[in-house]
Amino acid sequence: MRLSPTTHAEASFHSMFKNLINRPFAPWLPAALGCVLGFGFMHSASMGQEPFDFAHKVLPVLKKHCAECHTGDQKKGGLSLNSRESMLAGGESGAEVLSNDRSTSELLARVTTKDPDLRMPPEGPGLSELEIAAIEQWVRAGLPWEQGFSFGAQGYEPPLLPRRPELPAPSSPDRTHPIDRILDADRAARSLAPLRSIKDEVFIRRLYLDLIGLLPTPEQTQAFLADATADKHLKLIRSLLDRDIEYTEHWLTFWNDQLRNDYSGTGFITGGRTQISKWLYEALIHNKPYDAMARELIAPLSGESAGFANGIRWRGEVSAGQTVEIQFAQSLGQAFLGINLKCASCHDSFIDRWTLKDAYGLAAVYSNSPLQIHRCDKPIGQTASPGWLFEELGKIDAQAAQPERLKQLAGLMTHPQNGRFSRTIVNRFWHRMMGYGIVHPTDAMQSQPWNEDLLDHLAVDFVDQGYNLKELLFTIASSEAYRAESERLEERESTVPYTYQGPRARRMTAEQFVDAVWQLTGSAPNKFDAPIQRGKPIEIDVAQPKATDPQGVWIWSDTARSPSVPPAGEKIALRKSFTLDALPNQAFGVITCDNEYRLWINDRLIAQDKAWESLESFDAIAALRVGQNVILVEAINGGNGPNPAALYFEMKLIDPRGAVSIASSDKWEYTASALDAQGKLAEGVNDWKEAVVADGPWGGRLKNEIAMGLARGPLDGPMVRASLIKADPLMRSLGRPNRDQIVSMRPTELTTLEAMDLSNGQTLADWLERGAALWNARRVSAQTGDTAASAAVASRELIDRIYMHALSRHPRSEEIETIDQWVGPTLEVTELEDILWSVVMLPEFQYVR
Incomplete structure (x- = not known):
């Protein structure tokens, strides 16, 4: 029987694992346990960790003690610290720097030794205890490096203006899509073979989850598989994008993360923060052009979109880097340009070209009063002048009132010649659909793309299409590249540059996983927390009654x-x-x-x-x-x-x-x-x-x-979506952020907490119990007689439907054999509960492949 949640907080993972492997279904579908337990233990150390602050903890130490001899053109002892790659290559004394053991890590040994002939740096007092501790923490964390930073000459500066690249000739008559022409030419230049396409049953599941965040029903899958028309893939893409409600409520997850909007959390109770939920929902369901969305967020036309620009007004005294004015600068830089102004909000950035003056100039556009510049939280006696990061496109009138300054800023941000604005959003959507950004991570837009032509083409095409987000998704999804088999990830050296090998399989977001389980179990709540009216307003024509018109009376x-x-x-x-x-x-x-x-x-x-x-x-x-x-x-x-x-x-x-x-x-x-x-x-x-x-x-x-x-169906329409619900502990453990900060990329690794909640948590257990009762009722209803043979037939059909709904495929013969071995030919509620648990634990279920 499926485990009930543990009642002892001190229960060890060892005993949990032992219990799980002793359950009747343990031998069945071992990949499920591998997903829940194997990955959970592998990444348990990552649970709850904040990203390592390389820029503030380590970079100053390297600049102070190491830069003179090991950066730029200097490479004493053969060691260059210009980049993470050159550092890992090591020097004449060896390449071992990742070991936690001071005796085997050349880096730790050199900064801690008392031998004057070996100690680094060779002159001066050496590193302090605090500095040594920072280096040790850095080594333990795996030597994380700030994306795009180098001590060497900065060889790449992203272009500002848009660029329309010339498209290569198609590699074959059936590969004329611009994305395929660019990627096929790139692969041909690398002597790489074309990628194979996925089967239709894999495509429909991938597309449904990517575009509307739901599993296709068995009927929808079977209809698509039976369709013999040549353009059925394009028709399916268009039909899903036309499902306004499902599209909107799926993409709310992305935009809530991107715009740090939520239904509860820091600042709401005290009035220091306001939602943009109603405005955002209406913008998505009406497919408002992205440039119009950005203008209304930067220079709000009403209070409904003002929460983004206003940020969070923290209670009590805050540092200079946490004021709403500085938050405004940081949020705009990250959300719309993919650049990090957090370092530059404290001091001139160590990692890119942004300065304190840049960050405070953008903040001053929002400020209603003179804004004093602070360096490292100390005033420097200067007042910031309202300014824009790219004055080639125009300047802000520093003397204008705040509303006019914001309007000017909104116009400059969305200027058709601001190629950085369009490149940033198409890169985020490419990452969301394909699993790896053209610039990666997506907030490192100062970095060089792995394919500049691809990024530039998508950006100019997006502007040509009127900043239409649905058309951008159609462009990506209609390519052969999107239909390619998922990349087979293998261990590779960090110095090897990324090469496109197909879409990367992505873990479902917390909201996708919860929605999928709710679809399978009928466990969605009846009410939601988002303060919105679902759907587009429907005009009721009383002269022409419709099937969806109300039939009841009060x-x-x-x-x-x-x-x-x-x-x-x-x-x-x-x-x-x-x-x-x-x-x-x-x-x-x-x-x-x-x-x-x-x-x-x-x-x-x-x-x-x-x-x-x-x-x-x-x-x-x-x-x-x-x-x-x-x-x-x-x-x-x-x-x-x-x-x-x-x-x-x-x-x-x-x-x-x-x-x-x-x-x-x-x-x-x-x-x-x-x-x-x-x-x-x-x-x-x-x-x-x-x-x-x-x-x-x-x-x-x-x-x-x-x-x-x-007017809506229960699973694809009125089912309350997880994106409309306040985050519960299960969604938190699955990676849904608290949204106090902008989150453009969620963690990809499974943590120990997730493994515990998935394998033994009460919330999921309750949903599966309810789902088992639902599926059993369907089995009883479908059974045509009271004989064991009729019960077995109904059970087999039920298993087939569960697999089709969860995985968009029929169960394989070995899976049927295992179910027969461990359950028998007929099913009851408890057996169905175990089957549902085992299916949703499969990596095949939890990944968009």
């Missing part, structure tokens, strides 16, 4: 029959029974009540709410059963005196035969008898009466929202 007890008015505090229970001869494929709906409700279906609590002006969506498939089903709603009126009260409910049941609506009407029954906490009535309740259609203001206010809720 109902209450007979106290709502005119001229009566329901009393304050009235509590009733409303009931509707219906019969199913088979379970539907989908069951979802909407509910709202003035003032308060709790909804049960077949004794399972489905939804509850106390806000009468809100509408909740729900997924009911896990609660339904073959035979009689009962909907029971406890409804309560609020207020201090008589006032209108009413309930609205509508649920759609969808199967291959069509859709059926079950909606509130005067055919429902109600009773004044009270429900207990479990939603049950006392024995012998017999005062049921027909409900009454209630008049009130609700229809006009919520009709549009009801139609929107009913």
Whole structure:
């Protein structure tokens, strides 16, 4: 049986591993355990570590003690510290610098020895204890280096202006896409063979997860595989980009990270920080051009987009580098230009050309008062003048009022000739879709791209397309390069430059993983935290009713029959029974009540709410059963005196035969008898009466929202997405950041905490338990008889559907054999729970391949 969460915090990994390998399913799918445990132990040391601060901890030591003899043109003893690569190559005394042992690490030995003939530096007092400690920490961390930094001559400065490269000739008639022409020519120049394309079942899963963040259903996969048209890949890409809601709610993850927006966290309670959630959602769902988005973030037209520029106003005294003005400069540099102004906010940067004056000039554009320049948190007696980093494109009028300065800055940032602006965003999207940036990391845009023509072409094409983010995604996804087999990563020397070998397999984001599990288990919550209205506004034409128009009416007890008015505090229970001869494929709906409700279906609590002006969506498939089903709603009126009260409910049941609506009407029954906490009535309740259609203001206010809720399917539409939810401990352990800072690239390594949560955490366990019950109900519904043979057939079909939904493929023969060996031919809830756990633990599930 699947493990319940440990109740002892001190339980060791050894015992957890022992328990896991002793579970009935341990021999099955060992790759799952390898993902959870092997990688978890391998990278346990990385859990919770901050990136090593090379620029401030180590670089000053190297400059002070080593630069004179080992940087630039100086290479005494054959050792050059110009770059990490030259340092690792070593000198005449050897190349061993990574060892933690002072006796074997030449670097540590030389800076700590007391022998005057061996000590480095050979003259002066040598390194202090603090400096030696910094070098030791650096060695233990693996000698991390600031991307793009070199002590040698800076041989590369990114161009400012856009460049339109000449495209190479196609390598074959079927490879005419600009991306393929560039990459094929590059591979040919390196005498590398063309890359093979992935199979269609791999492509559809990759594309769904990349563009809308969801797993394709078995029906969607089978339809795509059966499509014999030549342009089916292009049609699928376009169809997914046209699914506005799913696209928006998937890409919210990227933009919330990028713009450090969230629904809770530092600054919100004290009012020192405001969300941009509503503005961001609407910008994405309407596919607002990226240059317009940037202008509204830099020079907000309203308060809805001002939270990004305003940053976080920390409580109490803060350092000069944490003021909102400096945050503004840092955020703009990182988000829109991919450059690091954090060092330059404290002192002239050690690692690139940005200066204290540059950072404070950008900060002064935002400041409403004279801004004193501080170096290392100490004032230097100078006032910053508002300025822009690239004055070749234009200057800021330092005398203008702050709103006008911000407007000018927004115009310069998005100037068509600012090639750095367009290159930065296309590089981020390439990284997101392909797993490795053209400039990598993506915040190191001072570094040279591995293919300048590719970056420049994508950037100018993006501008030509009107800064259209969806068209940028279409351009990338429609290339043969995107359809290539994933790169096979092998150990390579850090000095070997990157060569494109296909997309890199990427771990799902925390939100993708949670959404995928929710799809498989029907465990998505009914409510979300983001303060947004989901979907585009729908114009309701009452003269042309649609299938998604509301079918229900607002109902209450007979106290709502005119001229009566329901009393304050009235509590009733409303009931509707219906019969199913088979379970539907989908069951979802909407509910709202003035003032308060709790909804049960077949004794399972489905939804509850106390806000009468809100509408909740729900997924009911896990609660339904073959035979009689009962909907029971406890409804309560609020207020201090008589006032209108009413309930609205509508649920759609969808199967291959069509859709059926079950909606509130005067055919429902109600009773004044009270429900207990479990939603049950006392024995012998017999005062049921027909409900009454209630008049009130609700229809006009919520009709549009009801139609929107009913227009979407349960898995691909109204399912609440993880991107709309505050981060819980599981999502935190899976890498979702707290977003106090901009995060352009999440960690890629599995940590020990993740291994524990995935293998033994209560949250995932609850979802899988609920999912097992759902899948078992489907099995029972699909079974055509009471014989063991019919049960085995239904179980086999169920396993096939689980695999198709989770992995977009049928189970392999060896997987079926293993399931038969460890479970047998028929499945029950506990076995299904183990199967679900084992499937979602597979690297094949957790990676976008």
